[in-house]
Amino acid sequence: MNEGLVSKPSDIFILTRDELKEMERFAEKSAGNLVVAIEKSKTIPLHRFIYALGILHVGEETAIDLANHYGSIKKITEASLENLQDIPNIGNVAGKSVYDYFQEERNKKLIQELLERGVKIQGQGLRIKSQKLEGLTFVLTGELESMSRDEAKEKIRALGGDISSSVSKKTSYVVAGKEPGSKHEKAKKLGVKIMREKEFLEMIKE
Numbered sequence: 001m002n003e004g005l006v007s008k009p010s011d012i013f014i015l016t017r018d019e020l021k022e023m024e025r026f027a028e029k030s031a032g033n034l035v036v037a038i039e040k041s042k043t044i045p046l047h048r049f050i051y052a053l054g055i056l057h058v059g060e061e062t063a064i065d066l067a068n069h070y071g072s073i074k075k076i077t078e079a080s081l082e083n084l085q086d087i088p089n090i091g092n093v094a095g096k097s098v099y100d101y102f103q104e105e106r107n108k109k110l111i112q113e114l115l116e117r118g119v120k121i122q123g124q125g126l127r128i129k130s131q132k133l134e135g136l137t138f139v140l141t142g143e144l145e146s147m148s149r150d151e152a153k154e155k156i157r158a159l160g161g162d163i164s165s166s167v168s169k170k171t172s173y174v175v176a177g178k179e180p181g182s183k184h185e186k187a188k189k190l191g192v193k194i195m196r197e198k199e200f201l202e203m204i205k206e
Contacts, residue, residue: 133161
C-alpha cells in the first residue's frame with residue numbers, strides 16, 4: 001500500500017514479479033515465491049471465501065452453514081432476509097448481517113473485482129462424508145504434528161462434528177497438541193475430556 005501497488009483487496013491478485021522485486025527487502029526469489037503463493041490462493045472453497053469477507057457475526061461455522069445451504073456465492077448475494085434467517089444455526093442476527101452486507105454496492109463490487117482478477121470459488125459447500133462425529137463439539141489447542149489445525153477442523157466437519165473456539169461445559173473434547181494454551185487448563189477445570197493427537201487420529205480414522 002505504501003508503494004501504491006495495492007489500494008484494495010482485489011489488487012493483490014494482479015501483482016507481478018517485476019513490481020514486487022523493486023520493493024525494499026524483496027529480491028527475484030522472494031518476489032517469485034509471493035506471486036506463486038497468490039496464484040495458488042486464487043482457488044478457494046466457498047465457505048472459506050465467505051469467511052474471508054469478514055462479514056459481522058459470520059465465523060467459520062456460519063460460513064460453512066451458508067455454503068452448504070446455498071452452494072454458490074451468487075445465491076447467497078440474492079437471498080432474502082427471511083430466507084437467510086430461516087437457515088438452521090444462522091438465526092436473526094447473523095442472517096441480517098449477511099443480508100445487509102450484500103445490500104451494499106461496494107461489497108458486490110469487491111466480489112465482482114475478485115472474480116474478474118482470477119479468483120475461482122469452488123461452488124459446492126463442505127462435503128460431509130459421514131455422521132461419525134455428529135453431536136460432538138471439539139476445541140483444538142496447541143500444535144498438531146500430523147496435520148495443520150485447519151486440516152484437523154476440515155476432517156472433524158467432514159465427519160459431522162462441530163468446532164468451537166472456546167471451551168465450555170458443552171465441549172465434548174479438547175484436542176491438545178504440543179504446547180497447549182489456556183484452553184487446556186480450562187478444560188481441566190471444567191472436567192472436559194482432553195484428547196491427545198494419537199487418540200484423535202484414531203477417532204477420525206475412516
